Amino acid sequence: MRIALDAMGTDRAPGPEVAGALAALRAQDMGDLEVLLVGDEGAIRAELAQFGDIPSGIEIHHAADRVSAEDSPASVIRRKPDSSIAVGLRLHKEGKADAFVSAGSTGAVMAASLFILRPLPGVDRPPVGTLLPTARDLCLLLDAGANIDCKPSHLVQFAHLGSVYARDAMGRANPRVGLLNIGEEPGKGDALTAEAYELLSRESGLNFIGNIEGRDIVRGDCDVIVCDGFVGNILLKFYESVAGYIVDLLRVELDKVPDRKVDLDHVFRVLDYAEYGGAPLLGLGGVSIICHGSSPPRAIQNALAVAARAVRSGLVRHSAEDVGHPS
Amino acid sequence: MRIALDAMGTDRAPGPEVAGALAALRAQDMGDLEVLLVGDEGAIRAELAQFGDIPSGIEIHHAADRVSAEDSPASVIRRKPDSSIAVGLRLHKEGKADAFVSAGSTGAVMAASLFILRPLPGVDRPPVGTLLPTARDLCLLLDAGANIDCKPSHLVQFAHLGSVYARDAMGRANPRVGLLNIGEEPGKGDALTAEAYELLSRESGLNFIGNIEGRDIVRGDCDVIVCDGFVGNILLKFYESVAGYIVDLLRVELDKVPDRKVDLDHVFRVLDYAEYGGAPLLGLGGVSIICHGSSPPRAIQNALAVAARAVRSGLVRHSAEDVGHPS
Numbered sequence: 001m002r003i004a005l006d007a008m009g010t011d012r013a014p015g016p017e018v019a020g021a022l023a024a025l026r027a028q029d030m031g032d033l034e035v036l037l038v039g040d041e042g043a044i045r046a047e048l049a050q051f052g053d054i055p056s057g058i059e060i061h062h063a064a065d066r067v068s069a070e071d072s073p074a075s076v077i078r079r080k081p082d083s084s085i086a087v088g089l090r091l092h093k094e095g096k097a098d099a100f101v102s103a104g105s106t107g108a109v110m111a112a113s114l115f116i117l118r119p120l121p122g123v124d125r126p127p128v129g130t131l132l133p134t135a136r137d138l139c140l141l142l143d144a145g146a147n148i149d150c151k152p153s154h155l156v157q158f159a160h161l162g163s164v165y166a167r168d169a170m171g172r173a174n175p176r177v178g179l180l181n182i183g184e185e186p187g188k189g190d191a192l193t194a195e196a197y198e199l200l201s202r203e204s205g206l207n208f209i210g211n212i213e214g215r216d217i218v219r220g221d222c223d224v225i226v227c228d229g230f231v232g233n234i235l236l237k238f239y240e241s242v243a244g245y246i247v248d249l250l251r252v253e254l255d256k257v258p259d260r261k262v263d264l265d266h267v268f269r270v271l272d273y274a275e276y277g278g279a280p281l282l283g284l285g286g287v288s289i290i291c292h293g294s295s296p297p298r299a300i301q302n303a304l305a306v307a308a309r310a311v312r313s314g315l316v317r318h319s320a321e322d323v324g325h326p327s
Numbered sequence: 328m329r330i331a332l333d334a335m336g337t338d339r340a341p342g343p344e345v346a347g348a349l350a351a352l353r354a355q356d357m358g359d360l361e362v363l364l365v366g367d368e369g370a371i372r373a374e375l376a377q378f379g380d381i382p383s384g385i386e387i388h389h390a391a392d393r394v395s396a397e398d399s400p401a402s403v404i405r406r407k408p409d410s411s412i413a414v415g416l417r418l419h420k421e422g423k424a425d426a427f428v429s430a431g432s433t434g435a436v437m438a439a440s441l442f443i444l445r446p447l448p449g450v451d452r453p454p455v456g457t458l459l460p461t462a463r464d465l466c467l468l469l470d471a472g473a474n475i476d477c478k479p480s481h482l483v484q485f486a487h488l489g490s491v492y493a494r495d496a497m498g499r500a501n502p503r504v505g506l507l508n509i510g511e512e513p514g515k516g517d518a519l520t521a522e523a524y525e526l527l528s529r530e531s532g533l534n535f536i537g538n539i540e541g542r543d544i545v546r547g548d549c550d551v552i553v554c555d556g557f558v559g560n561i562l563l564k565f566y567e568s569v570a571g572y573i574v575d576l577l578r579v580e581l582d583k584v585p586d587r588k589v590d591l592d593h594v595f596r597v598l599d600y601a602e603y604g605g606a607p608l609l610g611l612g613g614v615s616i617i618c619h620g621s622s623p624p625r626a627i628q629n630a631l632a633v634a635a636r637a638v639r640s641g642l643v644r645h646s647a648e649d650v651g652h653p654s
Contacts, residue, residue, distance in 0.1 A: 134572075237542035
């Protein structure tokens with residue numbers, strides 16, 4: 001098992017990437033993991049030197065270029081063919097790595113993954129998933145922003161891809177799929193969701209449990225929630241910021257009490273995205289996981305673990321079988 | 328100033344309505360308020376009796392029928408013409424009350440308000456606004472669920488109606504209007520928001536500050552955020568439930584500490600919708616405010632205060648002037 005890790009992705013690259021890779025290699029449950037650090041070889045070596053010798057399981061693959069936030073995602077492959085993102089994805093495509101993980105520009109990783117790994121047959125618009133904390137377990141929301149102005153048939157594909165991911169990478173036996181909507185009853189919603197409901201109801205191979213309202217998300221009744229990338233992206237960013245806002249409100253109150261005995265670490269941890277690894281791109285001919293640009297080492301480590309689980313479980317093969325239309 | 332209050336709206340009606348009306352009358356800053364309690368006269372009198380004599384400023388207007396959650400909003404006017412909602416709105420329409428407040432079925436109050444108060448000239452689809460707590464001030468989000476599959480021109484009307492409301496009912500001098508979108512730059516978004524951005528940029532009489540992402544909402548950079556009712560409704564319900572979820576997470580931690588000295592009332596109050604009064608229906612020929620079905624007396628009191636402010640400031644006249652197309 002060998003994962004190509006973009007070493008130039010985070011805001012403080014390659015520090016968090018190197019520390020995250022080393023933590024993943026040290027973890028007990030990672031088996032035969034090897035991490036291929038892709039990026040500026042000098043910078044990576046300098047970072048590794050701080051940890052002593054380079055441990056076995058770490059390799060470096062030089063990439064001369066680096067994608068910045070200013071680069072247009074659509075033209076990044078053409079303009080920067082030697083970027084760590086493009087090089088890492090090609091290593092995966094050529095079979096020299098089993099998966100790719102990056103904390104670089106979300107748009108650039110999405111565009112390059114699409115271009116290099118290609119959509120699976122039967123997948124019109126590969127979605128990006130994101131994991132939301134709920135009162136029970138994590139819930140996979142997709143699409144989280146890769147596709148806007150979706151058609152009903154796209155939401156059906158998202159449902160299949162999300163189900164396979166929930167089974168393979170999240171360990172859910174019979175994933176419950178909900179359709180994000182503004183009412184519970186069939187027929188509710190806008191033109192997109194009303195028709196998607198019809199299609200999902202008739203679809204086989206899915207555990208479709210119906211419409212899910214905004215208020216139901218945190219209750220955790222679903223393993224997978226499907227929606228257009230417009231509302232998914234707004235919801236995702238809103239959730240992250242609301243959690244931060246409420247935690248800030250709390251900190252102000254807690255700071256007023258000098259001898260406090262309340263430990264809110266658990267609350268902060270539940271709401272901390274770094275705990276959950278990255279956002280998977282689904283429906284591609286490979287495994288590509290996107291992390292926040294502000295990822296700490298723990299987030300990189302978790303994303304490597306998610307990627308490894310996806311590879312071991314056969315996510316791509318299962319996705320192809322599930323959405324493919326065998327003739 | 329006389330406000331018709333649906334006394335049969337909350338889940339525990341008419342208790343919270345009667346207590347909320349009495350609290351509003353007792354408040355120092357409510358001026359010459361009179362509250363017309365509309366509903367089952369016997370039930371209202373019995374409730375009032377618990378408070379001693381009926382104070383001046385309270386009147387009762389009997390309504391024989393009551394809308395339940397099972398009633399179809401679309402046919403409630405026809406099937407229950409003597410409901411407290413229909414009777415209260417007609418009293419407002421006929422000039423016997425200056426505004427209407429109800430905690431009844433949201434769909435029924437919206438449909439009946441539209442039917443009885445009618446849209447102002449120039450308003451195609453009257454929106455419902457909702458107030459979101461942010462790190463600074465409250466922000467008005469509209470549409471919060473009355474209109475789905477909106478056209479770009481509808482969002483422009485929402486922007487005007489929201490601006491007038493922010494000025495008249497929220498005391499904002501030059502309301503900043505944002506367009507809810509999935510990117511900051513012009514041209515970002517789905518078909519609806521990309522075109523709405525163009526229209527809003529060219530519109531006069533608006534302080535349009537551009538696109539607002541999901542993560543920007545709680546920062547409080549806007550007084551008014553416009554969006555399609557589909558995403559607005561999902562966001563609103565999600566916010567309410569997330570706030571509740573995080574507060575629950577906290578309570579579990581706080582309960583572990585028996586001698587805690589941390590007072591989180593402030594945090595809970597900031598996140599408590601009851602503090603902010605109801606959700607205004609905008610663009611109608613009258614003032615109609617919808618409260619939660621679970622409203623406590625304080626929420627009813629606040630909604631009455633919001634309605635009174637809207638009447639005193641001339642909200643309906645200003646709205647008509649702003650969206651009307653004088654020939």
